[in-house]
Amino acid sequence: MPQPKNFGFEDEANLLKDSARRFFAEKLPVDALHQLVAGQPSPEMAKINAWPESLWREMTELGWSGLTVPEAYGGIGMPYVAVAGLLEEHGRAACPSPLLPTLQSTAILSAAGDAAAQPLTEIVEGCSVSPVLMDESGGTDNPGVAVEHGQLEGVAHFVQDACKVDRFLVLAQHGDAQEFFWVDSKADGVHIEADAIVDLTRDQATVRFQGVEASKIEGDGATLLKQALPAVWMLVSADMVGGAEWLLQTTVDYAQQRKQFDRPLGFFQAVKHDLVNVMIAIDESKSLLYSAACALDTEPERCLSLAHMAKASASDTAAFASGRAVQCHGGIGFTWECYLHLYFKRQEHSLRLWGDAAWHRARLADLVIGEIGAQAA
């Protein structure tokens, strides 16, 4: 089906985006966020995992955890364009919450359909989840967890918000095949070893599984993952685009007020053109984001390539916007007391997760040009 001209961004989507923006502005203003996650500055502090758990409860009461769960399982079945809007605001607020991994997990579970009815229902009820997929290089092809005598054994890396979530959605090798498992994060044999990361607004862990009993989700894991990855990429891109826009606007405000040489910083083209270039990068990423989201809703045949474009663009934009924001702020932007670093670090974290820009361009090239050597062959 061709994409609707307006990306299918209808009133319900607009409503959700606006209410989310107001919600975060009211419940988690940046100064409160900074107080919460950056109260005690120290280069060694990164293992602290402070987050507004009560806020997450409010979010689930608004039904955000189950937004993309099909109505058949009690969810709202919102289109992805609407969810993209929500996550843009989530990123704009640099919100420390398990919303992103929960929605990413939902994408995998929804692909499984009835086989995942139980997990999906739990998510609707407000249960948070994080997908457990990556090996130590961040790839998802060779999961570090395997099924041995019906139990999960092994190590998974870069598990996002592992210290926050109620459940893990674990990809495990079973013989030649891969399967997904639904695991309680507090279950016996699950050892969560928090990583010390730069990002102060999220946590990450290495998770060890030792003889863990878990309920299997029917269906071929690799296939489910393949189906879900475009959504996984689009969702994290939305968070990055929102964060980049916050960095831009905050720096623009500063460039309007701060004076040097008796002129506002914005007078100087070095600053002005830098900020314009950041705006351009953000707009490219944002347009690609909504076309990828729209493809997930309406154009399955293009959603893979459009999701590659969205993540590649969002990753480059995230790095660029963060760097320019600090540089254009000058000294103050380099301090802990300035809120920029919260976003700078969150973006640095997101941009190399789930494939960096170069990786997504390489995969896109395989689709568009054909794999290397394919011509010869």
Added chain:
Amino acid sequence: MPQPKNFGFEDEANLLKDSARRFFAEKLPVDALHQLVAGQPSPEMAKINAWPESLWREMTELGWSGLTVPEAYGGIGMPYVAVAGLLEEHGRAACPSPLLPTLQSTAILSAAGDAAAQPLTEIVEGCSVSPVLMDESGGTDNPGVAVEHGQLEGVAHFVQDACKVDRFLVLAQHGDAQEFFWVDSKADGVHIEADAIVDLTRDQATVRFQGVEASKIEGDGATLLKQALPAVWMLVSADMVGGAEWLLQTTVDYAQQRKQFDRPLGFFQAVKHDLVNVMIAIDESKSLLYSAACALDTEPERCLSLAHMAKASASDTAAFASGRAVQCHGGIGFTWECYLHLYFKRQEHSLRLWGDAAWHRARLADLVIGEIGAQAA
């Protein structure tokens, strides 16, 4: 032997550079050059090969053709740092002459030593030469010319200044080996088919050899070429660095005089910082150029990697300086009557010859990191 701190750039080198600068300024001012090579504008004119032949004669009388020929063969045996200075000025003047290919050929012939005594002597006497090496992809690994029954047969591409030179130095396949041959450009069976190129200050041709009698130069061609390539790359880099400096200075002058919004263009940081970035690029290339030239004179073990660096840097600088020069000039820089285009086109031509920037970086990586897969092996 370690490199001398001053690159070995002694008084004789300084003298040569200064006199060359004065020589070109006096004999070939840019307006005269433009009149000569760009008199009749037309997009189809590129096959015209106008050049100041008498000027070349004066250059040979100054001994420039034989500058690098060892004294043993009657040459001057100048160090390469000195020659780099001369070619910088040659490029600054965008001089249409066979000096570059002649010096490049000399590098190959000098490597052959006594076997090339005769050709070297001819060069000292003012004979111009162009190396004939490239296949249609611009590579030098598989020459398009072969030796059949003692005669040269085949096609060579991208032969520089082919319509100007007296001789060709032809690399030909002979069985499994490669050999160099010394050929009169007017010899029977030599067919010079001029290419139509953007560059108005040089000519280029596809040269066909049909049953051409030629005198062989003893020694393994591939080995000689390998020895000479660093010099070949350094020499063309010098020409590019000189051209880039002309583009910078010309644009700086314009930015000082031209006013918009009641201010000189240079007031605006968009222009100022662009030009500063061009200057920085030129200085990097220039420093790398002289360290490569110095390595050719004194540090053979490093001259390959330094020559890769010099050409990679010079190619990027050439493209960058040309583009910014036109953009900063605005409309006038886009016209035929403005002299910029002579340099813009010459640089576009040079920067992808003899390996572009990416190719040289890839070869450098093979040296520094090891070839791809080497680690595994």
Added chain:
Amino acid sequence: MAEQERRDTQEQAEFRQYCRDWIGKNHPGEPSVRLPLSALEIMTQEQLAYLKHWQQAAYDAGLVGCDYPKEVGGGGRSDCQRVANEELLGAKTPYFPNIIGLGMAAPTVFYHASDELKQRLLPSLFSGEDIWCQGFSEPGAGSDLASVQTFAERKGDKWVINGHKVWTSLAHFADWMILLLRTDKSHKYDGLSYFVVPIASALGKGVTVRPLIKMTGETGFNEVIFEDLEVDDAYRLDELGKGWQVAMTTLLHERGAGDLVTPRAGGLKSGNSLSVSARSAIELAKKTKRNGSTAADDPLVRDRLMRQLIRENALSENQRRASVPALNDHPMRLALQNKLLASELSQDTAALALDIAGPAGSLYLADENAPARGQWPLAYMNSYGITIAAGTSEIQRNILGERVLGLAKSK
């Protein structure tokens, strides 16, 4: 094209069908003459005649100027030009030759001229019978347009014009010119006026058109010299001294940020015209041999190709998103990026193609072995015309920083 149809109004849906049928019947097919990449590069009377005939036909069928009122020769429809454009571009037709008339003169005349003048000028503009050109830039007034020095001195109900305009595309074919000039030397912005000038009839009588040659060796732009040209006061569009405000209408539409949609056709490739796109660069890469394989197998080339493809796609998605208010924080934010992005994109794509071609990238139009007949170096050089003309990229960034981000003016 089905994509756009979904939100068509009743009127648009019917009109779309009508356009589709008409184009189906009247598409001229493979052009009989070699066409340049855009109307601005029309070089021969033959090309012009072919294209004028096509625009006339499309106008007669009601596909040009559909949203203008009937009284001025328009179609009296509402928001239907966009539909006609979509169908015309979708069907890959020839483009319209009167590009400056349709894109800049028409909206300016429509908003600022007297009814009498509108009714007289617009029909023949829409039909392509009268070709228009633009007299704005001068040797001393490029980026700083408001510093134009071409001067008009009052003489009864006439004005006597002297001055020098440059970069005047189509001037050698034009019947009319929109002309920004100075009527008062004591005020910079408030001393300007805006005229429409019947230029063809004045050639040799006060107006001299000289071709300007581009760095590519092509013509296309012109210089226009005015020597004591007399023009009726009736041809002045502004309230005296308010020419700058009128010029803003022109520039806004030139930057694709105006409210009147410019009639557009095009997409038809005449045999040897090259589209500067990632696709073309990919094709080139697949054809270009490189150590045993092709350039399309080189990971660095692939990465750069994908960068261009992604930027291209982002640009078209920008244009799509611009029409969704809920996804735009600032109404002009995307519209004002169009020209900047498109011009720098094509410049970088052409540069990439030349890198892919390698040494063969130096082979130019007259070389029979040149990749894509030497049009890549041509496109690369011409791209600087685009990043310079109609507001340099630097000026575009100023506009974006000042109008959209609200940063202090850099002048």
Added chain:
Amino acid sequence: MAEQERRDTQEQAEFRQYCRDWIGKNHPGEPSVRLPLSALEIMTQEQLAYLKHWQQAAYDAGLVGCDYPKEVGGGGRSDCQRVANEELLGAKTPYFPNIIGLGMAAPTVFYHASDELKQRLLPSLFSGEDIWCQGFSEPGAGSDLASVQTFAERKGDKWVINGHKVWTSLAHFADWMILLLRTDKSHKYDGLSYFVVPIASALGKGVTVRPLIKMTGETGFNEVIFEDLEVDDAYRLDELGKGWQVAMTTLLHERGAGDLVTPRAGGLKSGNSLSVSARSAIELAKKTKRNGSTAADDPLVRDRLMRQLIRENALSENQRRASVPALNDHPMRLALQNKLLASELSQDTAALALDIAGPAGSLYLADENAPARGQWPLAYMNSYGITIAAGTSEIQRNILGERVLGLAKSK
């Protein structure tokens, strides 16, 4: 090092041998304490004591301040500091802790202070006994340094100082400060004066030092607050109101463009300090697994690594070429690029390393599995300190455009 020897004068050759012998005997070897990357990040008294001891020893041996006259505690040699530096850096010794004193205060004091003051201040500065800091930047005066507001009011032969300085490295350890302040509010550039202030003795008595925390979470910079601090007029270096000219001497040397060579040592890596270089990034790439191979086999990574390596090499060749007049069109052209190039180079190298590390690039100092112990993200963030401090990259480009290219001032 043999490279530099070739053009040594007799004196230099002998001195070089002397330095080499002394260092051979007195090199402290692997440091007993963990050292930060540079003296500016000294955080503990233990680190400071270790480094002061080293500088004292080098000074006693005559390797610090060799080119300054004997009367002020120097070595009275000519152009020998560069020789000592070459030998010290070549032997990878610890660095000197009094970096601001040696690099900025010493030349300023030497050129502008009274003989009495020079003789009193310089020996203990060279020996490292007195640590110096710099009081230039203020919350409202960053790039626009001349807008400093810290004010000194005359009171007999004393001045009463009130104000607020920021980015003051080493202030918490410093004995002396070079202080740029305002004595006249009616003139911007001509209302400034330049003092040397005994700061340690004034702590708590009119001077408060507060640590500023960097985005990395580290300390290192400080704020310094002056409240009615009384300073003798004898500590003023400028002719009243000519402080800006004195500050120029400081800035020129800070930018490595001064004529007095700063005594330098360093290169010794304490176990866990990372050098931000292409080499380190290459090592990281070789260690980083990537689909069956390593990142060092990825052509895109290789290309970016070589770009950094080439820029690094160009920077050092720039410094070499700067000393060959025949190869320089403008005396300051290369010297003024140093800070800009070095800072942006390290920023890009750190960013590349993070891309190579991939998701593991987010692992920070406290993570036991972090590549290079999490120092790459630390280096990347700190690189912004370098592109901002001591004249942002934007200011550096202004300086180059205006002083070297002679373009109009942007202010």
